[in-house]
Amino acid sequence: MTTFFDARFIRVGAHDGISRFAANLFDELSKLRPITAIINDERQLKHLPQGCEFILECAPTSIRELGLARRLNELGASLVYSPMQTTGALGKKFKLVLTLHDLIYYRHRRPPREFSSLVRALWRLYHLTYFPARMLLRKADALVTISETSKHLIQSAKLYRGPLEVIYNASEMVATNGARQKPSTNKLVYMGSFMEYKNVETLIRGMKVLPDYELHLLSAVSAETQARLEAIGAKSSASLVFHNGVSDNEYRQLLGEAFALVTASKDEGFGIPLIEAMALGTPVVCSDIAIFREVAGEAAHYFEADEPYSFASEVLSLSKNWPKASLASLKNAERFSWGDSAKKLDALLTKIVS
Secondary structure, X not given: OOEEEEOOOOOOOOOOHHHHHHHHHHHHHOOOOOEXXXXXXXXXXXXXXXXXXXXXXXXXXXXXXXXXXXXXXXXXXXXXXXXXXXXXXXXXXXEEEEEOOOOHHHHOOOOOOOOOHHHHHHHHHHOOOOHHHHHHHOOOOEEEEOOHHHHHHHHHOOOOOOOEEEOOOOOOXXXXXXXXXXXXXXXXXXXXXXXXXXXXXXHHHHHHHOOXXXXXXXXXXXXXXXXXXXXXXXXXXXXXXXOOOOOHHHHHHHHHHOOEEEEOOOOOOOOHHHHHHHHOOOOEEEEOOHHHHHXXXXXXXXXXOOOHHHHHHHHHHHOOOHHHHHHHHHHHHOOOOHHHHHHHHHHHHHHXXX
């Protein structure tokens, strides 16, 4: 039996979190069972195994999405997996497994900027209440989420009452030389957006008492946001380096030489940069929130999200036991692998059709 995998959420160009999740799961799952990718742009094939089977369909935001399930029925689909919750299911005759990564946008309703104004408006309306999600998820024969933290929130909100499985994210990065004995630089690396809940301001204010360290902000940033953050940094005498986007190779190099990956985020669905850093033996200094405790365990150094001096204190504390923290980071990262996640997904897919 061939599984249809909705790969339309893989981005053309650089990955975002969901795109990377989809591409890596597809790659590993294709080693376990026959898969046909559903794509809407042949450039998406760049991120999929060479020679994989695929069908070309509408974009997920197209009005034609309403007829997707019927077209899949005509192709003889018996099982469809989607790394999102919005795959069309109207009139489906197949088993469907959807994915709800997290509930962040119910608390922070700003939609991704790349969407059209109409889609952005619909996005905000969709996240005003849980009702639309409940209606979509009713069509699923099973639901996947990416953490125990998200699973608990989904269950608490009574969004879905069927089988709910946790399939973790992972990292493609692998340390080549094991744990490191000392950092090669005093760079503190931040990877993530600059949305309000990411709380980057706390990191910048904490740099006031970290004069020997540089804070490297890797993600793309608007001129307006950069100017605002630089003004905060000037008051704190912070040493800031804005990269305004980095390639995968640049990201790996910066992580591999960093003193620590840092984040003061108040809300996350998973926290992939934590695992990417730890996989290279780079310690993590992060805000003390439930999802980071789940992902980073005892390996990370935690601080109060709104306390700049708590952040700085943990950075200074890390300097006293850096080699031990590097080894703990590597061991923690071993808990997450795309191969293990694909095996768990494969077992769920097998279960729902048996």
